Amino acid sequence: MHNAQPWTFRFLRHSGSLQLRGDPERAMPKTDPAPHRALHLGCGAALFNLRVTAAHACREPVTRLLPDPADPWLLAEVNLAGPVRDDDDLAVLHPAIRRRHTSRFPFTDEEIPESILDGLCGAALLEGARLYVPDAWHVRSVLDLVHDAEGREAMDPEARAETARWTQTDINDGAPRPEGIPAYAFGPRQRDVTAPVRDFAGRQTVPGRGSATFEKWPCLVLLGTADDRPTDWLRAGQALERVLLQATLDGLVTSLTSHALEWPELRWAVRDPGSAMGHVQMVIRLGYGPTGPATPRRPVGDVLDIV
Template sequence: MTAEPVDARTVETLVADAVAAPSQHNAQPWRFRYLRDIGVLRLYADLMRTLPHTDPQQRGLHMSCGAALLNLRVAAAAAALAPVVRLLPEPGYPDLLAEVHLCGSSPPDTALALLRPAVGRRHSSRHPFQDEEIPAAIREGLCEAATAEGAQLLFPGGWHVRSVLELVREAEEWEVQDAGVRDETARWAHTEPPGAQAPSDGIPAEAFGPTCRRGDAPVRDFAAGRPMPDRPRASFERTPNIALLGTADDGPVDWLRAGQALERVLLRATADGLVASVTSQPLEWPDLRWAARDPLSAMGHVQMVLRLGHGPEGQPSPRRPLDDVLDIV
């Protein structure tokens, strides 16, 4: 480690990039604390922002915080820093998810630094995409991005894509019948138009995307049956480009790695001119999650379903003020 700790203003810049990461329902379940005397930035789970009905095991929380950690590493590399990361550094404190020593002695990761411009451009797009395949070279690059973070990205064949989309539809039906899940979605997904006191978290109505004109859309409908009279309708692609992100094992450290892999894939996709949306519906139900994996692949546990393609960029979602998520002591 180098002796000179990073100054507070640089840390604020790094964390501002970190919190641009996606999170389940845009709950933003993270907190950061910078110990300036020793140059260590700690990432904590914000347990006041859990989703007990949608995410009872907190798998999604860990993935969201892992995505924020990847953004932090990207921003640090772009600032010519070489952070050293320890995941779950203190077993007795499970809400301490990572400890980042910002002053590592290795050269900065240039591959990560190149992703920095994509951090602010990456937004989930729930609009229709073009009905065309993603070129093989781009798919290969996305798979490499996942592998670099200890995960696997798989583009399943046609029969498996149809199976996954059926799981999404089945999960939506289960959600309709579960009052706890419905109420939790309604808490975080805001159907009302934005106003002067718009919340700094959750999913705004303008980010929902259009409703599907016919059939089923390959995206989550955050309105969940609530009326939105001015919401447009559109036809979605018939053969969406679906990818599965997975890991060999399925514990908290694997979820953190999967979150980092997810964000690295999304940033790489953004840099390659793609847009993306993610869906976790079939993975939120244990009876459906096991069926999402490809039995012919070596992927042990599916952690996220991605939809990728060319299409309109998504709307940015709000973010909490930096003072709410960062303490400097």
């Protein structure tokens, strides 16, 4: 969420394992209060990239989620001691890790083939989640909920301050930060607000930022799980990253919106009551268009400890 990168890793030499820990200092208490659903999703996505990279390095990532009930910030432990299985399909996704970037730019109106959408649904299932393609009526309903959430945030000074903490609206504001959303990644301002793309600038003017017309009928998919516990959020985060990497290999560009999911009174209405999805964890915008720019990452020394 907002490129906060709320994770640290610890490599245990004696066992050949990597521990993934959540970082409470990078939590967002207003828009993602305890027990920090969105933080778990982000860490789950980072965990999936670790698994992909391990398979690419010919190591089998044997993963346990929440291995210590007494330590809730220890989110996962991945043993890398054994060779990768012959049937492991993770390594093929590795080239997409560096290519995948959130695109807050207009997408074309080109329709996505059903075979590609089916493949993305299958990718989510492999990680224990579901991807649902809503119909046109449901898409309009989701967009209305997103706009409602935008209005709520605009009226909530704590929510606005939290977003502002993780954004850099001035492109000339000193050295680039290793986290958050820089101004160059905001994308253009929408002339007619038709796509669920969060405007991180708000009412502020960003020098050199233009405006554009976005796709009139955005292709949205809902990622969700049957239950809504920390293990489900970690699985959903892994499913989210698998879907995003597969979409990148399929030639798609993507962006995410969690706006309506940050307000409990709106989140329940995002799901389709006729579907088998119990809880929506993320709304994904898919399409064809320009790739978004790379955003900063924290230095390895800040996130990795070797003992």
